[in-house]
Amino acid sequence: MGVLEALERRQMLVVTGKGGVGKSTVAAVLGRRLAARGRKVLLLEVDPRESLHHLLDVPPSGGEVVTIAPRLQLQHLDPRRLLDDLVREKLKVGVLVRRVLSSPVHQHFTEGAPGLKETAVFGRALRLIEGHVPRGMVRPDVVILDAPATGHSVAWLAAPRLISDVIRSGPIGHMASVIADFMADRARFGVVVVTTAEEMPVQESLELIDLLDDRVQRTPDLVVVNSLYPPLPEAPDADDGDPAGALWAHRRALNDRELGRLADHWHGSTAELPLLPLEPGPQLIATLGAHLEQASGSS
Amino acid sequence: MDPRDFPLVIVVGSGGVGKTTLAAALGLKSASAGRDTLVMTFDPSLRLKDALGVGAVAAEQETEVPFGGAGRLCASLLDARTTFDRLIDRYAPDEAARERILRNRFYDNLSGNLAGVLEYMASERLFEVARDGAHERIVLDTPPTRQALDFLGAPDRIVSFLDSGALRIALKPWFDAGGQLRATSRLGALGRNVEGFFDRMVGLELLRDMAEFFQAFSPLYDGFRERAIEVQRLLRAPDTLFVLVSAPGRQRVADTLFFARRLSEAGYRLGPVVVNRVHPTFPGAGGPAPTLDVAGHDGRELLRWLGERDRESVTALRSLLGGSHPLVEVPLLPDEPTDLESLAALGGMLGERLDDALGACRA
Numbered sequence: 001m002g003v004l005e006a007l008e009r010r011q012m013l014v015v016t017g018k019g020g021v022g023k024s025t026v027a028a029v030l031g032r033r034l035a036a037r038g039r040k041v042l043l044l045e046v047d048p049r050e051s052l053h054h055l056l057d058v059p060p061s062g063g064e065v066v067t068i069a070p071r072l073q074l075q076h077l078d079p080r081r082l083l084d085d086l087v088r089e090k091l092k093v094g095v096l097v098r099r100v101l102s103s104p105v106h107q108h109f110t111e112g113a114p115g116l117k118e119t120a121v122f123g124r125a126l127r128l129i130e131g132h133v134p135r136g137m138v139r140p141d142v143v144i145l146d147a148p149a150t151g152h153s154v155a156w157l158a159a160p161r162l163i164s165d166v167i168r169s170g171p172i173g174h175m176a177s178v179i180a181d182f183m184a185d186r187a188r189f190g191v192v193v194v195t196t197a198e199e200m201p202v203q204e205s206l207e208l209i210d211l212l213d214d215r216v217q218r219t220p221d222l223v224v225v226n227s228l229y230p231p232l233p234e235a236p237d238a239d240d241g242d243p244a245g246a247l248w249a250h251r252r253a254l255n256d257r258e259l260g261r262l263a264d265h266w267h268g269s270t271a272e273l274p275l276l277p278l279e280p281g282p283q284l285i286a287t288l289g290a291h292l293e294q295a296s297g298s299s
Numbered sequence: 300m301d302p303r304d305f306p307l308v309i310v311v312g313s314g315g316v317g318k319t320t321l322a323a324a325l326g327l328k329s330a331s332a333g334r335d336t337l338v339m340t341f342d343p344s345l346r347l348k349d350a351l352g353v354g355a356v357a358a359e360q361e362t363e364v365p366f367g368g369a370g371r372l373c374a375s376l377l378d379a380r381t382t383f384d385r386l387i388d389r390y391a392p393d394e395a396a397r398e399r400i401l402r403n404r405f406y407d408n409l410s411g412n413l414a415g416v417l418e419y420m421a422s423e424r425l426f427e428v429a430r431d432g433a434h435e436r437i438v439l440d441t442p443p444t445r446q447a448l449d450f451l452g453a454p455d456r457i458v459s460f461l462d463s464g465a466l467r468i469a470l471k472p473w474f475d476a477g478g479q480l481r482a483t484s485r486l487g488a489l490g491r492n493v494e495g496f497f498d499r500m501v502g503l504e505l506l507r508d509m510a511e512f513f514q515a516f517s518p519l520y521d522g523f524r525e526r527a528i529e530v531q532r533l534l535r536a537p538d539t540l541f542v543l544v545s546a547p548g549r550q551r552v553a554d555t556l557f558f559a560r561r562l563s564e565a566g567y568r569l570g571p572v573v574v575n576r577v578h579p580t581f582p583g584a585g586g587p588a589p590t591l592d593v594a595g596h597d598g599r600e601l602l603r604w605l606g607e608r609d610r611e612s613v614t615a616l617r618s619l620l621g622g623s624h625p626l627v628e629v630p631l632l633p634d635e636p637t638d639l640e641s642l643a644a645l646g647g648m649l650g651e652r653l654d655d656a657l658g659a660c661r662a
Contacts, residue, residue, distance in 0.1 A: 020315020020546065054550070090499075166508075170499055199635050200320075200347075230598045244581040244606075248598030250633035277594040277604040280550050287591065 003222050003271050003295045008034050008142070010190040010221070011129050012122075012182075014157065016147045017194035018204045022226040025280065026194045026273075027146040028055040029288045034142055035072040036289075042128060042140035043074045046121055047148050050076050057282045065137045073137060079117035082124055090171065115159030116172075121145070122160055122179045154211040157183065157191065161216060183216065190221035197225050197255040197262070206265050219268055224292075227275040228255050271295035305540040307429065307533065309439045311451075311562070312544035313554065317575045319347060320636060321544055321629070321649060322440035323374075327639070328646030329436050330364075330372035337361060337373045337428060340440040341421065348376065350638050361428075366639060373434065375424070377442075382420040390522050403508060422530040429533055451534060451565065455527075534567060541569045542653070543624075545616075547577045547609035552616045559624055571656040572624050573649070574613055576631040578605040625656035 007013060007030065015027040024045075031043045045052050045061070053060045056068050061076035068074055084101055091097045125143040133139050147156050160179040167173035183189045191212065195205040205223065212218045229252040262270065273291055278284040310322040319340050326338035340347075348354065353362040353374045364372040384401065391397035421442055428437060441451075533539065541562055545555040555572060562569045581603050594600040617626045629649060636642045 018315055019313060049554070199637055201315075230596050230601060232598070242581075242599055243579075244599040244602040247579070247602055247631075247633055251631075252598060254634060274595060275601065275605075277589060277591065277601055277608075279608075280548075 002293065003269055004030075004033055004037065004293060006269070007190060007192070007221060008037055008039055009187070010142060011188045012125055012143045012145065013190045013192055013221075014145045014147050015192045015194060016156070016208070018201050021194050021196045021201050022273075023194045024051045024146050025055060025284070025288065026192065026224050026226060027144050028052055028285050029273075029292055030192070031068075031072055031074075031144050032056075032285055033289045033292055034144075035069055038071070039141045040071045040138050041073070042125075042137070042143045043068075043072070044121070044125060044143055044145045045074070045076045046079060047146070048078075052146060055280055055282070055285055065134070071138070073140070075137075077121055077124065079121050082120040083116065086120065086172075115155070115162045115166075115176075118156045118159035119163045119172075119176050119179060122183070123175050126179055126182055154208060154215055157212065157218070158215045183218075186218075191218055192222045192224060193220045194224045194226055195262075196227045197258040199254075199258060202258045202262050206262070209266060222269045222271060223262070223266055224271050224273060225259065225262065226273045228252075228259075228272055229275055305538055306435065307437050307439065307536070307539040309441065309534070309539065309541050310544060311441050311541060311558070313546075313558075316544045316546045318544050319440050320642070320645070321542075321573065321575060322438050323347060323351060324636065324642045324646035324649055325542075326372055326374070326438045326646070327366065327368070327643045328650035329438065330366060330370040331368040331643065331646070332650075333369035334435045335371045335433075336436045336438065337375060337434040338438045338440070339375045339377060339421075339424065339428065341377045341442045347637075350636075350642060352639065364639075368643075370435075375428070377421055377424055382424050386420075386423060422534075423526060425533070426526045426530045430529075451562075451567065455531065537568060539568060541567050543569060543572045545572060545574050547574050547612050549608070549612045549615070552612055552619065555616060556619055559620065563623070569624055571627045571653055572616070572620060573627045573629060573653075574616065575629045577613060577628045578602060578609045578631050580606040580610050625659060627652045627656050 013030065015023055015030065017023045017026075027043060031041045035041045043052055050060045050062075052074055053066065056072075056074065058066050058068050058074065060066075061074055063076055063078060063081070066074040087100050088097050091100060122145075125145060128137070128140055129143060131139050160176045160183060163176035164173055164180050167176065193205050193208060195201040209220060209223075212220065229248060232249060232252050259272075271292055272295065273288050276284060276287060278287065308325065310318050310325070312318050322340060323338055326336050329336040338351075351374050352365045353376070356362055361373045361375045364374050366372050387397055387400050391400060421439075425437070425439060428434070543555065543558055543562065545551055545558075555574075559569060559572060581599075583603060588594075589597075589600040589604055594604050613626065613628060620626055627649070629645070629652075632641075632645070634641070636645045
């Protein structure tokens with residue numbers, strides 16, 4: 001079975017990984033391909049510096065819903081604003097809303113309480129899947145979240161369970177517990193880890209896989225190895241003196257070594273994507289999409 | 300780099316650009332030149348711990364790197380929870396207060412998870428080390444953040460947080476000595492509604508944990524505040540040098556300029572901008588771009604294209620930076636440096652290029 005067939009059945013996919021490995025690129029590729037397969041896809045971005053629009057050649061979201069293709073939409077979320085919206089929705093009375101929003105307790109609590117912002121993002125995604133969509137948005141079959149590269153991506157995925165353990169009563173505690181149950185459901189919720197075949201990214205990905213197992217009892221649905229140099233020819237033009245050829249041989253050997261190390265420790269689905277002579281943009285996304293369509297997902 | 304000029308070198312940049320590796324390399328270079336040097340780093344990969352020859356013990360205390368250079372090299376691997384626990388050990392007024400904080404459920408969740416704690420703890424640890432003055436130079440690798448500047452804002456945020464006293468004032472009067480929510484509130488009817496809202500939303504149990512935590516923490520407030528101000532001063536000292544690390548590629552140019560401008564505007568001394576892992580240019584490049592079919596399969600064509608792409612982006616960045624900050628290139632190496640020898644070689648190259656860049660600045 002191709003990797004995309006397995007992923008397209010999920011309702012939410014979180015794309016995560018170390019900074020600089022091409023996480024947003026993979027999120028955009030997945031969005032394009034799942035939409036092409038007939039799923040209605042919403043790409044969610046939370047990093048304050050938006051980048052997905054650039055890869056898909058649309059204007060930046062700035063919080064609005066951007067339609068990229070008939071079945072593909074993009075939205076940037078500000079977690080802080082989601083929490084303020086929650087206050088508005090629950091309190092209703094204008095003077096009380098203003099009082100709460102300007103209260104230092106609210107400000108410091110929403111900034112400081114661990115996991116609250118992350119939980120609010122998952123909560124919004126879940127509501128959209130369940131059909132509570134704002135005007136101008138198509139109800140998504142699948143939400144793809146481009147998670148921030150904080151170096152602590154597992155904190156994102158652990159947040160709802162943490163909140164539901166800490167806040168045991170009230171609507172936030174309830175919401176967190178519903179989300180945590182959703183995220184534990186392998187049929188509905190999936191995790192995609194992106195890495196490159198280099199020492200530090202592979203090391204961090206292996207640590208992330210262990211942490212996911214330990215903290216949220218999840219294994220990734222897919223590990224995408226991005227930016228691989230082309231495989232070396234079987235009969236290399238034995239040292240033809242081309243320094244580019246020598247660097248190629250070294251970098252690809254490093255890729256192969258790290259692919260091997262990954263395979264030693266990770267026995268689930270892996271997809272490989274090539275390093276291409278293309279600037280970030282729609283052509284890169286389309287070309288990588290074609291590669292991902294062919295990836296069999298066998299480990 | 301003369302350590303009398305720069306006793307503190309701070310390596311900043313977005314995640315994934317190679318800050319940790321370059322900081323370790325700079326540390327080795329500095330120690331090879333005979334300076335007693337400390338490299339402080341965050342959550343580095345296990346491979347780097349291996350390369351530096353320091354184990355998990357370096358998270359607890361500075362550990363000497365077994366290194367046959369002229370000077371001493373120490374490494375310290377920062378971990379938010381360990382630093383936080385240690386801080387409480389040191390500053391809690393008595394054993395009972397210490398136990399109360401360490402056992403608090405809110406603290407238990409907060410210390411390892413709270414966004415910004417790592418950044419703040421880094422500045423706490425920096426303060427301790429700088430005050431002890433045991434090293435001629437400190438090379439600080441900042442935490443991986445999408446914003447790169449989060450770390451620098453941490454002391455400012457903690458000072459504003461403590462000065463506002465928001466949580467203490469807001470939380471204390473909610474509970475009486477028995478831990479029950481007070482029937483009357485200083486905030487009046489409207490205030491009671493607001494409190495009622497928080498109660499409904501998150502429950503009293505959590506609020507009680509938070510109130511207890513901040514009360515238990517209150518003897519530590521003054522110390523926090525003083526240290527945060529001291530760290531701000533240290534970061535803005537004229538002999539503290541910032542090295543901004545970036546990656547090649549057109550889409551990075553705007554980001555790098557943005558960080559450079561923010562650093563300078565905030566009053567930090569930004570020295571060279573290092574573009575790390577630049578693909579070398581090869582003879583025969585610069586002609587028509589290879590087709591995807593060819594370059595997708597022939598690594599030589601791909602590398603020529605990457606070399607051209609990187610050269611163009613580096614040229615663009617250099618001209619946009621103008622004379623304000625020299626640009627230093629570090630080439631993509633055939634193999635990633637993962638042992639002391641390869642790190643030292645990288646450090647030697649980087650050190651020389653930084654010296655040239657700084658010298659050119661002065662001239």
